[in-house]
Amino acid sequence: MTQLNINVHHVTRVEGHSNITVNAKDGKIKEITWAITESPRFFEAMLRGLNYEDVTWIAPRICGICSIAHSTASIQATEAAFGVQLSEQTMLLRKLLYHAETLQSHVLHFYFLAAPDFLGVGSVFPLVNTHKELVLRALRLKKLANDLADLIGGRKTHPNSCVVGGFVKFPEVSQLETMQQRLTQAMDDLKETVKLFKGLEIPDFIRETEYIALKDPQGYAFISGDISSTDTGTTPITNYLEMTNEFCVPQSTAKFSKHNRDSYMVGALARFNNNYSQLLPEAQKATEELGLKALCHNPYMITLAQIVESIHTVEDSLRLIDQILARGLTEEKPDVKVKAGRGIGAVEAPRGILFHDYTYDDNGILIEANCVTPTNQNHNNIQKDMETLVPRIINKTQEEITQMLEMLVRAYDPCISCSAHFLEVKFV
Amino acid sequence: MLNELAQPKIIILGIGNLLLGDEGIGIHFVRMLNEDDLDYANLEIIDGGICPEFASFVEDAHKLIIVDAVKGGKKPGTIYHFSIDAVMVDLPMKLSLHQMDVIDSLKMLKLVGREPKDTIIIGIEPKNIDCGLELSPEVKKGLAELRKIVIEEIKKADS
Numbered sequence: 001m002t003q004l005n006i007n008v009h010h011v012t013r014v015e016g017h018s019n020i021t022v023n024a025k026d027g028k029i030k031e032i033t034w035a036i037t038e039s040p041r042f043f044e045a046m047l048r049g050l051n052y053e054d055v056t057w058i059a060p061r062i063c064g065i066c067s068i069a070h071s072t073a074s075i076q077a078t079e080a081a082f083g084v085q086l087s088e089q090t091m092l093l094r095k096l097l098y099h100a101e102t103l104q105s106h107v108l109h110f111y112f113l114a115a116p117d118f119l120g121v122g123s124v125f126p127l128v129n130t131h132k133e134l135v136l137r138a139l140r141l142k143k144l145a146n147d148l149a150d151l152i153g154g155r156k157t158h159p160n161s162c163v164v165g166g167f168v169k170f171p172e173v174s175q176l177e178t179m180q181q182r183l184t185q186a187m188d189d190l191k192e193t194v195k196l197f198k199g200l201e202i203p204d205f206i207r208e209t210e211y212i213a214l215k216d217p218q219g220y221a222f223i224s225g226d227i228s229s230t231d232t233g234t235t236p237i238t239n240y241l242e243m244t245n246e247f248c249v250p251q252s253t254a255k256f257s258k259h260n261r262d263s264y265m266v267g268a269l270a271r272f273n274n275n276y277s278q279l280l281p282e283a284q285k286a287t288e289e290l291g292l293k294a295l296c297h298n299p300y301m302i303t304l305a306q307i308v309e310s311i312h313t314v315e316d317s318l319r320l321i322d323q324i325l326a327r328g329l330t331e332e333k334p335d336v337k338v339k340a341g342r343g344i345g346a347v348e349a350p351r352g353i354l355f356h357d358y359t360y361d362d363n364g365i366l367i368e369a370n371c372v373t374p375t376n377q378n379h380n381n382i383q384k385d386m387e388t389l390v391p392r393i394i395n396k397t398q399e400e401i402t403q404m405l406e407m408l409v410r411a412y413d414p415c416i417s418c419s420a421h422f423l424e425v426k427f428v
Numbered sequence: 429m430l431n432e433l434a435q436p437k438i439i440i441l442g443i444g445n446l447l448l449g450d451e452g453i454g455i456h457f458v459r460m461l462n463e464d465d466l467d468y469a470n471l472e473i474i475d476g477g478i479c480p481e482f483a484s485f486v487e488d489a490h491k492l493i494i495v496d497a498v499k500g501g502k503k504p505g506t507i508y509h510f511s512i513d514a515v516m517v518d519l520p521m522k523l524s525l526h527q528m529d530v531i532d533s534l535k536m537l538k539l540v541g542r543e544p545k546d547t548i549i550i551g552i553e554p555k556n557i558d559c560g561l562e563l564s565p566e567v568k569k570g571l572a573e574l575r576k577i578v579i580e581e582i583k584k585a586d587s
Contacts, residue, residue, distance in 0.1 A: 042559045046447060058561070061446045064478030108481055128539040135540060143484035157479040 004029075004394070006402050018414065020405050022390055032390055034383045034409070036254040044369040052078050052164060052338065052364040059356065060158045062371070065108070065415055067158045068101035068149065069349035070371075072223055073356040078164045080343025081360050084336055089329065090166040093152055096320045097162060098222050098347070099313035100148035105350035106268070106306040106313075107145060109413045110193070111138035114303045117407045118200040134196065137189045141310075144186050148317070151175055165334025173325065180321045183314050187282065190311050194286050197307055203300045203404060207388045209381055210261045211270035211295070212243060214348050220271070220278040220312060222348045228274045230295060231260040237346040240355045244372050256380040257372075263380040266352025267412065268305035269296060280319075283312035299385055302411045306350075338364035349374050351413055375414045382412055437470035437490040438585045439544070440578065443530065444497055445478045450504075450554030450567045454495045457574060466579075468586055482533040483542075491585035492544035493578060494530065497567075498551030505552060505566035507573055512547035546585070550577055 004024035023031040043062055047055055059074030060067035072094065079086065086094075111134065112124045121127060128135050146156040151171050153159030161169035171179075215234055216225030226234040227243055235243070246255040258264065272279075272287075276294040279287065287293070290304045342359040352374030359368035385408055393401055442458030445451045458475050466473075474485055486492050498508045512534060537543040552574060555564040563571075 043447070046559055046561070058447065061477060064445075064480055067477065067479075112481070125535065125539065128536075132540070135536070139483060139487075139536075139540065139542075142481065143487075146484050155475060156485060158475060158477040 004398055004401065006398060006405070008402060008406060018409070020386070020409065022401070022405070024390075024394065027394055029390060029394070032386050033251045034379065034386055035251040036379065043371055047366050047369040050366050052360060052366065055358070055366050056163055057160070063415060064157060065105050066101060066349045066351065066354070068097060068153060069347050069354055070356070071159050071162060072098060073345040073347045073354050075162060075164050076223070076345030076347065077343045077356040077358045078345075078360070080345060081341040081358055082164070082336060082339055082343070083341070084165050087166065087332055089324070089327070089332060092320050092324050093167055094162065094223060096317055096324070097149065097152040097159065099317045099320075100145050100152065102222065102313045102350055103145035103310055104142065104149065106310045107138060107141045110197070110303050110306050113413065114410055117410060118197075137192060141186060141189055144182055147182075148179060151179055163334055165336040166332055168334070170329050170331055173329070176321050176325060180318060183318050186314055187311070190307070190314060193307055193310075194289050197304060198290050202298070202304070203407065204298070205300060205389055205392070206297045207299070207385055208297045209384070210259060210264035211273040212259065212264050212266050212377070213271040213274040213353055214346060215274055220275050227346065227353065229260060229264070230273055237344050237355070240344060240346060240357070240372065244355070244377060246372065246376065252379065254379055255376050256383070257377040258380055263384040264377065265299070265381045266374045266377045267302055268309050268350070269299065269302045270352060271348055272296065272305040272308065279308065279312050280315040282315050283308050286311050299408060300411050302413065306413070338362070351375055351415055352377060373415070378412050378414065382409060382414070438468065438472070438493070438582055439486050439489045439491070440471070440473045440493045440495065440582075441476050441482065441486060442474065442495045443476045446561065447559060449556040449558055449560040449562065450552070450564055451497050451557040453497045453552050453554065453563065453567055456563055457495045457571060460571060460575065461578070466582070468582060470586070471582060482530060483537050486544055487537055487542040489544035490546070491581070492547040493581050494547065494549045495574065495578065496530075496549060496551045497554040497557070498549065500553055502553050504555030504564060505570045507570055507577070508549065508551045508553070509577055510549055512549060548581060550574060550581070
């Protein structure tokens with residue numbers, strides 16, 4: 001290897017714009033950078049001055065893929081600020097709605113964005129000719145997840161029936177029963193997905209890091225619990241700033257994060273590494289078939305963790321619908337009393353832990369907001385992975401190295417459009 | 429079966445980001461249309477927001493009308509009205525920020541034989557796509573004309 005000059009502008013099959021740069025001469029690496037180039041969006045500034053009800057409608061617009069995550073984190077931050085108590089029914093419906101998004105997003109990632117890499121094609125389109133059943137399966141699963149989001153959240157994307165304190169629209173019993181049948185049928189499609197991916201070659205790359213995710217003794221956590229680190233144990237979500245430690249780097253418009261080590265990972269693999277023992281039985285079986293064992297330190301396995309989680313979300317959705325049907329649905333009215341205060345909402349978005357932190361005045365007007373996205377927290381881990389990976393594969397061809405780096409980035413399933421935001425700077 | 433629930437015949441799909449000024453025109457438009465209480469049995473109005481994948485929203489539709497901000501290089505507020513076929517073939521103009529998502533979703537449906545029979549795009553040239561919840565006066569002014577064109581398209585498809 002005499003010279004290496006990799007410049008990937010706008011990595012494809014990730015959401016948003018990002019660049020990879022690697023420069024090496026005579027086997028010596030001069031530069032490796034992972035940079036986010038998308039223009040920043042001032043969400044926090046936009047939320048300031050809004051009434052809490054408007055905040056609920058604006059927050060899901062931050063991202064089209066994880067709008068339910070932003071909606072839920074936002075609602076939970078407001079509820080924490082006002083001290084709103086939730087009913088058991090609200091929590092069951094909220095968990096069910098949340099599973100719809102995890103499934104929507106994971107299916108999009110492992111079939112449309114990651115599978116082409118493993119099957120050696122440039123996009124999902126050529127697969128229509130060679131693997132038509134795969135494409136139809138992906139569309140079926142995506143439609144199921146969209147319809148579940150629609151049934152509980154009122155829309156396929158950007159939900160409008162979940163509000164601070166509860167829901168304003170409720171599904172019919174017959175609709176829930178039909179959905180239950182469809183979810184049961186979907187398990188076959190997910191088992192086929194496991195069969196497909198267990199036969200694919202996953203790059204062998206290990207770099208130990210810290211994994212951060214929500215943890216709840218009640219079950220595999222998505223919208224409740226404390227923050228858990230595989231290095232340092234659990235801490236309440238109110239301490240999130242001590243975990244995220246956002247900082248700016250010259251190459252990127254998005255912030256980077258670190259905690260106990262020089263970087264940490266969030267997302268499906270971080271959740272798996274923290275909470276694997278709480279996966280439901282079919283999901284447990286899938287981990288065995290896919291060879292996924294905690295603690296797993298191979299970032300390319302994130303895609304497999306997403307498949308396992310998809311099975312878990314379908315299993316848990318079936319359980320949740322059983323519970324809702326057994327207890328019966330009542331048209332509860334949200335009970336919200338506005339008061340001044342600060343509240344933090346933390347959820348596991350498909351790409352990892354997401355925080356919304358709001359402060360309200362006496363009238364329920366938002367006066368301060370902070371939003372820390374999972375992709376921002378992963379940027380630093382992607383950078384450190386690249387710094388470790390490139391020296392190990394430096395003798396491969398430039399094309400092979402580029403492919404492995406792009407696959408690495410895609411494994412993290414980054415959602416860059418919502419991860420880019422600037423620091424607010426005051427000049428004195 | 430891919431299509432467990434019957435799809436309506438005519439779909440109006442508004443696309444855009446409400447947080448980026450004129451980029452949210454498609455969403456402002458479908459909100460306005462929802463208030464009209466249009467009386468067509470087979471009409472579905474969808475707020476697609478910034479969802480990256482629309483395939484299962486619109487598969488098998490008889491007619492799909494996409495309403496979006498369209499960057500065609502003309503004066504802000506200019507209204508565009510064209511068939512998706514033109515864009516599918518050679519991408520003659522740059523659509524909105526999420527153009528590839530729409531095109532990719534439709535391409536995917538075409539490949540599996542589930543594409544809408546007829547897809548048209550109706551849009552407005554944006555003035556301002558920076559952060560903000562408001563439409564520019566130029567684009568706001570175009571909403572009524574946009575509505576007229578969309579209603580005509582619905583009537584055509586419904587007849």
